[in-house]
Ligand code: NAD
């Protein structure tokens with residue numbers, strides 16, 4: 001081996017990809033495959049889509065594959081053997097945390113959707129990993145615990161959500177650049193402009209929103225994403241969750257963040273400074289940009305994303321969000337202001353309501369009604385540990401299910 005090869009070998013990052021069978025998972029695998037000299041896959045995980053995971057195992061050769069469901073894990077194990085793969089298959093929720101915290105691992109991409117991602121993502125944080133956070137629900141439901149754990153265990157938290165990644169890129173660099181910093185004011189930041197595409201129903205009337213279907217909600221104009229986040233984008237709950245996410249990531253208050261609808265999704269968010277300067281991060285709407293940014297940070301690597309054609313883009317439009325037609329945004333802003341377990345309740349009720357909408361058991365405009373009722377009826381506390389978060393999460397899910405069944 002040459003000295004360069006030895007040096008490269010030493011700097012190869014071992015990566016665990018939680019949620020490998022999903023949309024962020026696929027984009028992450030695409031970026032990693034472009035840089036075999038920099039990254040090796042330690043583990044890929046999925047809930048039950050073992051076949052898709054199996055194909056990724058053959059292509060990317062991770063040391064471990066985790067399937068949460070036992071039947072899927074068995075099927076994957078047999079399938080991989082017949083295909084001559086030496087990837088070892090693990091099963092169950094605990095295995096997610098094991099591959100997220102294993103000593104060999106440098107970087108964990110947290111791309112499980114929903115509350116299910118919290119425990120393995122926290123395991124990565126507590127093991128002091130570089131954590132690339134796509135799973136915004138983990139931070140929304142347990143922001144205080146999560147950010148304290150980041151500081152306590154010296155983890156590095158980097159945002160994958162395109163808006164938060166954009167904000168991170170527009171903020172000044174601190175010497176010990178990790179997001180557990182001191183807040184924005186000392187840096188001369190006046191406010192954050194968090195952009196929203198407005199989703200597929202931006203132009204529909206309140207009357208038209210009554211009849212929209214899951215298929216229409218999942219057909220996002222600019223981004224191709226998993227079903228849950230697609231519905232969240234259509235209700236604008238996604239922007240509400242992102243408001244809470246931004247407060248935790250950047251140590252800021254909701255009133256320092258303004259939400260702006262920008263239908264082209266070319267500007268991914270902006271930061272305004274006290275001198276009047278506004279910095280924006282722009283690019284094609286493709287998650288491989290924030291993924292490549294966070295993977296390589298503070299370096300830059302190729303992501304496979306095409307150059308932005310500014311002439312073809314031609315114009316950038318902006319408008320205020322309409323919280324009368326999209327009340328989820330108001331509910332989330334209220335939860336952000338309330339703090340404590342209010343965002344936990346919001347997130348849990350939303351997950352249940354979105355699942356019911358996808359199963360056609362709940363109308364689109366009833367989603368915020370269920371969430372609002374859960375938030376009104378349940379009291380909030382300041383959670384001191386994970387158990388308190390999980391209790392609030394469970395209570396909100398039970399009440400949301402009850403409200404949906406009792407209609
Ligand atoms: P997806 O539905 O396409 O994929 C979800 C992944 O999570 C799959 O691998 C699935 O197997 C796994 N999963 C689901 N339930 C699980 C469980 N109970 N236990 C273990 N694994 C489970 O979702 P996605 O669009 O890739 O989104 C993933 C996360 O990234 C979400 O939190 C989403 O909000 C966030 N995000 C996504 C995008 C995007 O463009 N897709 C953009 C920004 C943020």
Ligand code: MG
Pocket residue numbers: 161162163242
């Ligand atoms: Mg986003």
